[in-house]
Amino acid sequence: MSTLEIKDLHVQVTTEDGPKEILKGVTLTINDGETHAIMGPNGSGKSTLAYSIAGHPRYEITSGSVLLDGEDVLEMSVDERARAGLFLAMQYPVEVPGVSVANFLRTAKTAIDGEAPKLRTWVKDVNGVMERMNLDASFSQRSVNEGFSGGEKKRHEIAQLDLLDPKVAILDETDSGLDIDALKVVSEGVNRFRERDGKGVLLITHYTRILRYIQPDFVHVFVDGRVADEGGPELADELEANGYEKYTKAAV
Amino acid sequence: MTAVAEALENATDRVESHLNPPASYDLADHPVPTGREEVWRFTPLKRLRGILDGEASDAHLKWDTTLPVGVTLTEITAEQARELELPPNERPAALSAELSGGAILLDVPAETVVAEPVVLRLTGSSVDDLVWGRVLYRVGAHAEVTLVLVHEGSARYSAIQTFLVGDGAQVNVLTLQDWDDDAVHLGRDAIRVGRDASVKHTSISFGGDLVRMHANVEYAGPGGEAELLGLYFADEGQHLEHRLFADHNAPKTKSHVVYKGALQGEKAHTVWIGNVLIRKVAEGIETYEENRNLVLTDGCQADSVPNLEIETGEIEGAGHASATARFDDEQLFYLRSRGVSEKEAQRLVVHGFFNDLIRKVGIPSIEEKLLETVEAELAKNVLKELV
Incomplete structure (x- = not known):
């Protein structure tokens, strides 16, 4: 089972003008096996939610809670959260010069599982994932994210999702900057993950495009650091037709 | 050509980089520094242990060499060296030329492709030894060779080295400063890159109390490429200084500089100076220089200064990056x-x-x-x- 419960989460960042509250009370529960989409205009706090759950030091949690299967995520360090079963596919994955993808993946897998993967099956698993993500064999020898195209970075994120097999995946604008072919490859990767037992997905996006490939169970509209509306997949269609205007006006 | 036009042309030809003093064998042109000079301000002069006084000495480093077939090593006179070498533009290099008594010339004839690296292992026996070195490397046109120069043991070593790379040649040079803790090394490597030749020069400094290395590059014609790499690791109390100068004096030439260093321990000090001059004649050139320093503990100092002088805008590209940070x-x-x-x-x-x-x-x-x-x-x- 895997349940991610976000309760009344308030988050601030430090700016030159002092602290600024970005999340103003977010409550959201992702139950076993559910996919939730968070949609909202730029600057509404979607990425802040993603990075706050993952534990990025830039974001200060001022109140509220985040529980993964009842465990207090906010008490955990960044790496403990990952080992507990959280995964964040980043919008802007970070370059790590001189560290090969192969070394990185093996180190991460070892950390998550608490033991080194069996060499023979591991190589097969990695090659299989690379092939499905349409990344060629030499990709494993490149430095992590260095010189990757936008599409390669996102496919590499989803390859990690596949191999590290978390309980709950948060995908932060994984669709941004992808052409239609790469979007399909990435979506198929996410869907393969969803087919596994009890996996939760929090899909953060600005556009409805990706939701044609990854069908959410629930859609939340995010405006000004809060959930402004919630519904089923039909809410995405309505947003597609009418945009965010009625929410942003209401928020002013 | 009228007198005025000629004077103007000479004037532009003679524009000297303010980053590098003019080359000269005359010691009077290179007075003993006070430490306030731009080119000396980072160097702790006291720790040079009197090298700059220019005392005569006939001490030598021990040379162990493996010379593949086709590569020769000969002793030449100071006069012969002067015919070939790129002249010194700072005091230690000028002193080395003046006081070394003669020079060593390593020759790789034209068209020779040397498969195995040529390894020169230079070992010093004591920091009490003051050693003046003068070495020339001449690689003929279209030759291919890898030169590895390893410095070990201890000495006060000041050397002027010249690399003459023939047209279309491919040369990979590595100089490793793996000295004992008390060594002092002042080195000047100057490279002239032939037409369409390509040179990689890597300077790696781990050991020594004070190491100050120059890697200078200039071009004998268009189409030459130089890649200047460096790696250094300064421990407690160590001073490791690397000074680069890419002199784009010919069109369509390239220089690419990447130096990376790490520092750990009290008073570990590194200096990186990356000078690039793009002369008026150097149209269509490309240059990029980068220095990254990783500060691993408190109490270290990394100085990093990229300088770019541009006398023509008609170039393919010029850029630099410098970053010094913890993780x-x-x-x-x-x-x-x-x-x-x-x-x-x-x-x-x-x-x-x-x-x-x-x-x-x-x-x-x-x-x-x-x-x-x-x-x-x-x-x-x-x-x-x-x-």
């Missing part, structure tokens, strides 16, 4: 968000920092040794805490 928080966050512990993430980042440079060296037998040395350096401090 990059974003890199650590990314790795940790994949379950990797903070210490393990630091290990990955610091190894990656060096691997990235070492795998560019292009000499497999040396790369292995360099990785081991880095590992040993890290073990002194960082890895000890990261176990």
Whole structure:
């Protein structure tokens, strides 16, 4: 089972003008096996939610809670959260010069599982994932994210999702900057993950495009650091037709 | 040509870079520095142990060499050396030319392709020895060779070295400063890149109390390419200084500089000066220089100064980057968000920092040794805490 419960989460960042509250009370529960989409205009706090759950030091949690299967995520360090079963596919994955993808993946897998993967099956698993993500064999020898195209970075994120097999995946604008072919490859990767037992997905996006490939169970509209509306997949269609205007006006 | 036009042309030809004093064999042109000069202001002069006084000495380093077939090593006179070499533009190099008594010339004839690296192992026996060195490397047109120069033991060593790279030749030079803790090394490597030739020069400094190396490059014609790489690791009290000068004096030439360093321990000090001059004639050139320093503990100082002088805008590209920092928080966050512990993430980042440079060296037998040395350096401090 895997349940991610976000309760009344308030988050601030430090700016030159002092602290600024970005999340103003977010409550959201992702139950076993559910996919939730968070949609909202730029600057509404979607990425802040993603990075706050993952534990990025830039974001200060001022109140509220985040529980993964009842465990207090906010008490955990960044790496403990990952080992507990959280995964964040980043919008802007970070370059790590001189560290090969192969070394990185093996180190991460070892950390998550608490033991080194069996060499023979591991190589097969990695090659299989690379092939499905349409990344060629030499990709494993490149430095992590260095010189990757936008599409390669996102496919590499989803390859990690596949191999590290978390309980709950948060995908932060994984669709941004992808052409239609790469979007399909990435979506198929996410869907393969969803087919596994009890996996939760929090899909953060600005556009409805990706939701044609990854069908959410629930859609939340995010405006000004809060959930402004919630519904089923039909809410995405309505947003597609009418945009965010009625929410942003209401928020002013 | 009218007198005025000629005067003007000479004037533009003679524009001297303010970054580098003019070349001269006359010691009077290179007075003993006070430490306030731009080119000396980072160097702790007291720790040079009197080298700049220019005392005569006939002490030598011990040379162990493996010379593949076709490569020759000969002693030449000071006069012969002067005919060939790129003249000194600072005092220690001028003193080396004046006081070395003669020079060593390594020759790789034109068209010769040398498969195995030429290894020159220079060993000093004591820091009491003052050694003046003068070495020339002449690689003929279209020859291909890898030169590895290893400095070990201890000495006060000042050397002027010249690399003359023929048209279309491909040369890979590595100079490793693996001295004992008390050595002092002032080195000047100057490279002239032939037409359409390509040169890689890597300077690696691990040992020594004070090491100050110049790597200068100029071009004998269009189409030459130079890649200048460097790696240094300064421990407690060490001063490691690397000064680069890419003089784009011919069109369509390239220079690419990447130096990476790490510092650990009280008063570990590194200096990187990256000077690039794009002369008026140097249209269509491309240059990029980069210096990155990883500060591993408190109490270290890394100076990093890129300088770019441009006399023509008709170029393909010119850029530089310099960064001195502790661990990059974003890199650590990314790795940790994949379950990797903070210490393990630091290990990955610091190894990656060096691997990235070492795998560019292009000499497999040396790369292995360099990785081991880095590992040993890290073990002194960082890895000890990261176990």
